[in-house]
Amino acid sequence: MISQLGISLKKIRREQKLSQKEVADNICSQSMLSAIEHGKYIPNAALLLALCEKLSISLNDISLASDFNISSSQNFNGKLSYLCNQHRYVELKTFLVNSATFDQVQTATQTQAYYYYLGVACLHVDATWDKARQNLQLAIASGEEQLTVTTLTRVALISLALTEAKASQKTRALDFLKQATEKIDKAFYEENLNIVFYLAALIYLELDDTKESLKWIQAGIKFSTSHNSHYMLANCYRLLAQIAKKSEDLDQELEARKRSNLFKNLFDEKVFDDF
16 A cells, blocks of 8 residues: 555646655655655655645545546537546536537537536535535436446445535435445446445545545445546545544544554555654
8 A cells, every 4th residue: 555655645746747856845855755655664644745735646535537428529628627637616616607608519428418517507606505515415316227226326425424524414424425436446437436336435534434435445445446447536635634633633642652553554564753
């Protein structure tokens, strides 16, 4: 697992065209970052969080591995992907509610994708959860009946579960989470399935259940790596560090070594506290 952490951080650093020196600046030494990227050194939670923040790895601003089409027009699909990947949710919502966009939506799958994206936009933009809940429910209802649950339906279900968790509706949140993850290990693999595990962990963290959050994040890392995928791995490690840090903060009187036990056990490696 530690080697995957290093690979994920290195991949994102290179995508952002940043040098090791630039990322390590005011955080740790360049040699330490190099050791982390090569799987020779595992950071503690605070160091990993600092590196994730420098690389703009967020808990909430995440993107799909590949976007779902809302139209047969690549211009519309391209604009959707751009707004999603840039996390420009106000513009995304404006784009989606425009009648010219809706007129491009033709098939059941496109309709389902349309309402999914509108629900996500509302989740990030609106002051209440009502519109997000309504549009995500429409996305789930719009899916074509199939023998197996599609990836899009699972993603819509887990997004609805997150909405309910944020609205403090625990029972509803866990019900939708269960539907989203049912038999997911037997589903035809698509990279977008990785996000279901991540959001499940985020939901439990939202519900203050770090034990279940940890279980899902570990399952997500295992699921991704078993399919040779790096999609969402960096976000998973970011969340992993957040869980570890939150556990540390629960008892400030613990000795430093004891405070690091959770993070140490997650990786089954030695944890370095000094940086």
